Structures are given as structure tokens and as C-alpha cells.
Amino acid sequence: MLENIPYLPYVLSAFIGIGLAAATGFRVFLPMFAVSLASYLHWIPMNDDFEWLAGLPTLITTGIATIVEILAYYLPFVDHLLDTISVPMATVAGSVLFASQFADLGTFPQWALALIAGGGTAATISSGFAGIRAASTATTGGLGNSVVGTAETAGAGIMAVLAMVAPLIAAICAIGIVILMIFFGRKIWRKFRKNKDVINHT
Numbered sequence: 303m304l305e306n307i308p309y310l311p312y313v314l315s316a317f318i319g320i321g322l323a324a325a326t327g328f329r330v331f332l333p334m335f336a337v338s339l340a341s342y343l344h345w346i347p348m349n350d351d352f353e354w355l356a357g358l359p360t361l362i363t364t365g366i367a368t369i370v371e372i373l374a375y376y377l378p379f380v381d382h383l384l385d386t387i388s389v390p391m392a393t394v395a396g397s398v399l400f401a402s403q404f405a406d407l408g409t410f411p412q413w414a415l416a417l418i419a420g421g422g423t424a425a426t427i428s429s430g431f432a433g434i435r436a437a438s439t440a441t442t443g444g445l446g447n448s449v450v451g452t453a454e455t456a457g458a459g460i461m462a463v464l465a466m467v468a469p470l471i472a473a474i475c476a477i478g479i480v481i482l483m484i485f486f487g488r489k490i491w492r493k494f495r496k497n498k499d500v501i502n503h504t
Contacts, residue, residue, distance in 0.1 A: 312404075317465075317472060318465050319399065319403040319416070320465075321464055321465025321466075321469060321472025321473055321476055322400065322403075322461075323397075324423050325457075325461035326424045326428075326458070327392050327396065327423060327424040327428045327430075328431065328461065329455055329458035332372070332455065333465075334355075334368075334399065335365050336462040336463065337399060337466075338355050338356065338357075338364050338365075339365075340466055349402070352401075372451075372455050375451035375455075376451055378444055381447055389432065396423060397416040397421040397424075398416070401415075423476060423480055427479055427480060427483055433487050434486070457479075
């Protein structure tokens with residue numbers, strides 16, 4: 303019965319893509335490793351244009367990168383250095399994983415949609431956590447950064463798995479997270495602006 307619903311494959315692909323893009327907003331390489339592992343073990347299909355994601359070289363590379371990325375976020379100063387490059391990297395990774403779900407859509411609409419929906423989702427979440435880490439550093443002297451890092455890793459893993467096994471739930475969670483990031487991001491920005499103005503007037 304579900305197969306009779308118009309455009310259902312595209313809707314499901316969008317849900318999966320949004321979920322995976324959101325996961326890359328938490329961690330860049332963990333979702334790519336999850337997709338690579340799942341496709342390598344034939345748990346999920348992978349079309350010809352993105353067959354490289356299912357290859358052993360990609361699986362090994364993303365696995366090593368995942369471990370390095372996770373551990374690096376527990377190192378003082380290194381975590382902030384990674385934040386400076388995490389947003390563009392997350393945007394690229396989110397776009398790629400989103401595009402991998404729409405290979406039969408046509409090159410231009412595929413990548414246009416991937417950049418807007420996938421890249422935009424990943425960039426928003428990545429930017430939000432960079433702001434949260436900056437606030438954590440300012441308020442706890444960096445002691446709370448490990449908690450933020452652990453939350454990011456957990457979020458990436460949960461969202462990646464949800465995207466592949468429960469796409470609708472993943473999409474709903476992704477939209478909710480984006481809204482929260484925008485809301486709290488604006489509050490953090492206003493707080494920093496206010497503190498900066500106070501310092502400038504003293």
C-alpha cells in the first residue's frame with residue numbers, strides 16, 4: 303500500500319538525507335563511517351555514483367578519521383581549532399551524504415538540494431555547537447567542554463543510526479535540533495554582544 307503513495311521514495315530519501323546531514327553537524331566523520339560500514343556490509347543500498355562510500359578504503363579512512371576526531375575534541379585548545387574548520391567540513395560532508403540519497407534526481411537539482419538542505423542543516427548544527435563550546439569555555443574555563451564533546455559524539459551516532467533505521471524520526475529530530483540551535487545561538491550571540499559592550503564601556 304505504501305508503494306502507491308506518490309513520490310514516497312523521494313520523501314524517504316529526504317528524511318534519510320536530512321538525518322545524515324544533521325549527524326555530520328555533530329561530528330563530520332562518524333556519520334560517514336556509519337554509512338560506509340552499513341553499505342560495505344550491504345545493510346543499506348548504495349547507488350553507482352556513490353559506490354566509493356561502500357569501498358574498503360573509504361571505510362578504513364573514515365574509521366581512522368572518526369577516532370582521531372572524537373579524541374581531538376577532548377584536547378584543550380585543539381577543540382577550538384577544530385571548531386574553526388568544522389563548519390565548512392560539516393557542510394561538505396552533509397551535502398555529500400544528502401546527495402547520496404538522490405542520485406537519480408539529476409545532477410543540478412541533486413546538488414542544489416544537497417547544498418541547501420543537507421549542507422545548511424549540517425552547518426547550522428555545527429555552528430551551534432561551536433557557540434555552545436565557546437560559552438562553555440567562557441563560563442567553566444573549559445572544564446565543561448568534554449561534556450559538550452561527548453554530547454556531540456553521542457548525537458552523531460544516534461542521528462546516523464536513526465537516519466538509516468527510522469528516517470521519519472531522524473528528520474523530525476533534525477528539524478527540532480536546527481530550531482534549537484538557531485534559538486540558543488541567537489541568545490548566546492546576544493549575551494556575548496552585551497558582555498562585549500559592557501567591557502568596552504568600562
